[in-house]
Amino acid sequence: xxxxxxxxxxxxxxxxxxxxxxxxxxxxxxxxxxxxxxxxxxxxxxxxxxxxxxxxxxxxxxxxxxxxxxxxxxxxxxxxxxxxxxxxxxxxxxxxxxxxxxxxxxxxxxxxxxxxxxxxxxxxxxxxxxxxxxxxxxxxxxxxxxxxxxxxxxxxxxxxxxxxxxxxxxxxxxxxxxxxxxxxxxxxxxxxxxxxxxxxxxxxxxxxxxxxxxxxxxxxxxxxxxxxxxxxxxxxxxxxxxxxxxxxxxxxxxxxxxxxxxxxxxxxxxxxxxxxxxxxxxxxxxxxxxxxxxxxxxxxxxxxxxxxxxxxxxxxxxxxxxxxxxxxxxxxxxxxxxxxxxxxxxxxxxxxxxxxxxxxxxxxxxxxxxxxxxxxxxxxxxxxxxxxxxxxxxxxxxxxxxxxxxxxxxxxxxxxxxxxxxxxxxxxxxxxxxxxxxxxxxxxxxxxxxxxxxxxxxxxxxxxxxxxxxxxxxxxxxxxxxxxxxxxxxxxxxxxxxxxxxxxxxxxxxxxxxxxxxxxxxxxxxxxxxxxxxxxxxxxxxxxxxxxxxxxxxxxxxxxxxxxx
Numbered sequence: 121x122x123x124x125x126x127x128x129x130x131x132x133x134x135x136x137x138x139x140x141x142x143x144x145x146x147x148x149x150x151x152x153x154x155x156x157x158x159x160x161x162x163x164x165x166x167x168x169x170x171x172x173x174x175x176x177x178x179x180x181x182x183x184x185x186x187x188x189x190x191x192x193x194x195x196x197x198x199x200x201x202x203x204x205x206x207x208x209x210x211x212x213x214x215x216x217x218x219x220x221x222x223x224x225x226x227x228x229x230x231x232x233x234x235x236x237x238x239x240x241x242x243x244x245x246x247x248x249x250x251x252x253x254x255x256x257x258x259x260x261x262x263x264x265x266x267x268x269x270x271x272x273x274x275x276x277x278x279x280x281x282x283x284x285x286x287x288x289x290x291x292x293x294x295x296x297x298x299x300x301x302x303x304x305x306x307x308x309x310x311x312x313x314x315x316x317x318x319x320x321x322x323x324x325x326x327x328x329x330x331x332x333x334x335x336x337x338x339x340x341x342x343x344x345x346x347x348x349x350x351x352x353x354x355x356x357x358x359x360x361x362x363x364x365x366x367x368x369x370x371x372x373x374x375x376x377x378x379x380x381x382x383x384x385x386x387x388x389x390x391x392x393x394x395x396x397x398x399x400x401x402x403x404x405x406x407x408x409x410x411x412x413x414x415x416x417x418x419x420x421x422x423x424x425x426x427x428x429x430x431x432x433x434x435x436x437x438x439x440x441x442x443x444x445x446x447x448x449x450x451x452x453x454x455x456x457x458x459x460x461x462x463x464x465x466x467x468x469x470x471x472x473x474x475x476x477x478x479x480x481x482x483x484x485x486x487x488x489x490x491x492x493x494x495x496x497x498x499x500x501x502x503x504x505x506x507x508x509x510x511x512x513x514x515x516x517x518x519x520x521x522x523x524x525x526x527x528x529x530x531x532x533x534x535x536x537x538x539x540x541x542x543x544x545x546x547x548x549x550x551x552x553x554x555x556x557x558x559x560x561x562x563x564x565x566x567x568x569x570x571x572x573x574x575x576x577x578x579x580x581x582x583x584x585x586x587x588x589x590x591x592x593x594x595x596x597x598x599x600x601x602x603x604x605x606x607x608x609x610x611x612x613x614x615x616x617x618x619x620x621x622x623x624x625x626x627x628x629x630x631x632x633x634x635x636x637x638x639x640x641x642x643x644x645x646x647x648x649x650x651x652x653x654x655x656x657x658x659x660x661x662x663x664x665x666x667x668x669x670x671x672x673x674x675x676x677x678x679x680x681x682x683x684x685x
Contacts, residue, residue, distance in 0.1 A: 129158055132176055133168060143167050170251040178249035181228055186214065188224065188254035193612040195262050200241055203263040209233040212255055219243060224250035260314035261612065266343060269307045273345040275300035276352055301356050311342065312404060313380040324350040324397035336572050336622050354391065354398045361389045369393055375472060388472060405474055412457040417450065418624040420663055426630060427566065431459050436563035437526040441538045446569050447624055448535045449474050452509060455533060456480065459507060467503060469496045470511035493518040501525055510534040516552040523553060526561040541567040541629045542651040545639045559640035567627040569660060569681040571673045572619035575608040579671065582607040588675045595661050606671040623672060625681050628658040
């Protein structure tokens with residue numbers, strides 16, 4: 121292959137008006153200080169985008185530029201290069217042209233990489249320019265680090281030999297950070313973070329070890345390994361989370377922090393003894409400040425405005441309800457982040473503490489030493505708080521203390537497990553809390569679910585089916601002739617599911633004089649009837665239809681979450 125034309129990237133960007141001489145000088149100084157490539161420095165300084173650099177390089181080299189975010193990739197073609205080769209050469213196979221291949225390169229000036237790819241593929245290569253971030257994201261999505269993880273799992277099995285004894289497992293765990301078991305777990309976490317995984321499931325079976333990822337609420341098999349490495353993985357995870365490595369008969373819970381690239385992740389771990397060994401589930405909690413903003417979690421404008429009014433109150437109870445994994449804690453922490461000021465004393469009582477927010481006094485409940493919700497709450501009230509967050513109202517004692525605090529000059533935020541917002545007051549009464557206390561303390565209830573978002577890469581218009589039209593009619597929501605609804609047909613960007621990411625669907629009731637009277641008299645039928653009349657526009661069903669009309673989710677998803685309520 122003939123050598124590419126040489127050019128100075130900074131000068132070309134200045135000529136194209138994408139950069140000033142002063143900005144170029146700043147970037148060159150930073151490049152000299154760090155030794156990084158100029159293009160990377162320019163992006164990190166927010167002076168230009170990766171796409172602008174890619175298009176500039178492509179124009180100068182007279183090559184096509186391909187935006188991989190808008191490109192459907194064929195996994196079979198991409199895998200013509202092994203994962204290791206694609207990462208090393210920063211190359212990705214995009215298209216067949218007869219016997220020739222179109223290959224995307226993050227650095228099209230690297231003649232060696234182009235020659236090496238042509239040799240490996242035994243074909244004539246037509247290079248195109250792609251950006252490095254989209255190339256690496258595509259590699260992560262297609263390969264899922266499968267080859268790397270399988271290779272490391274084989275190393276662990278080889279190191280264990282024929283033994284699965286505790287001593288052999290520990291030998292792997294207490295060694296250097298470069299030990300196979302350490303690199304295996306790091307690769308699993310990297311694969312999980314790159315795919316937006318919420319939970320990692322490590323499940324020993326009779327003949328193998330299965331690792332599954334939960335992505336957008338749905339389980340996917342990541343890989344399967346020899347069963348004998350299960351013990352080594354579990355022992356290492358127990359050491360990382362300071363659990364009892366000798367206890368295999370009882371469930372254990374813990375946590376540990378990890379770093380994956382630029383991401384700080386808090387991992388909550390739960391072990392459970394099963395027939396073939398200990399099953400481990402790890403929930404990944406990204407410590408990301410951007411997630412902790414009320415206006416970024418998907419609340420409808422009207423509900424957001426009413427919630428903000430409730431959060432400005434100096435007393436009362438605000439409840440968030442929903443099933444496990446519906447994002448209740450994220451919503452509460454977004455609320456705390458909004459009212460967290462130097463003038464406000466905030467104490468949280470949780471089991472476990474999920475997010476760490478500066479300025480808060482966070483207490484971890486520990487039932488084994490009798491540090492229960494109720495006991496901590498009593499002590500918290502002597503700490504002169506303005507705001508209390510109670511992780512969950514689990515029993516009558518905790519609920520009564522929380523409501524008394526809400527009646528005596530404290531704003532209390534908490535969660536409750538109910539199907540809908542209207543059931544919250546009834547659930548508290550069922551716990552044994554006096555109805556008058558519920559009526560006086562309760563200020564606002566927010567119920568929520570998570571729905572999958574339509575993949576933007578394969579989103580297409582959708583005409584509602586007969587069943588969907590009947591549901592819309594029963595919902596008393598005019599469907600507007602069916603226009604405006606969308607669905608995802610499935611592509612390589614969304615694992616052919618049609619969905620990518622999740623957002624919240626919300627339902628709200630506020631305590632009006634009529635609802636206060638119904639709650640105080642302990643009339644569940646009247647309370648539910650009044651709530652449905654007054655807040656018909658703030659139901660899970662109405663919000664699901666709103667998101668479907670906006671093209672954010674499908675009618676099928678809206679029906680699924682509203683049928684849970």
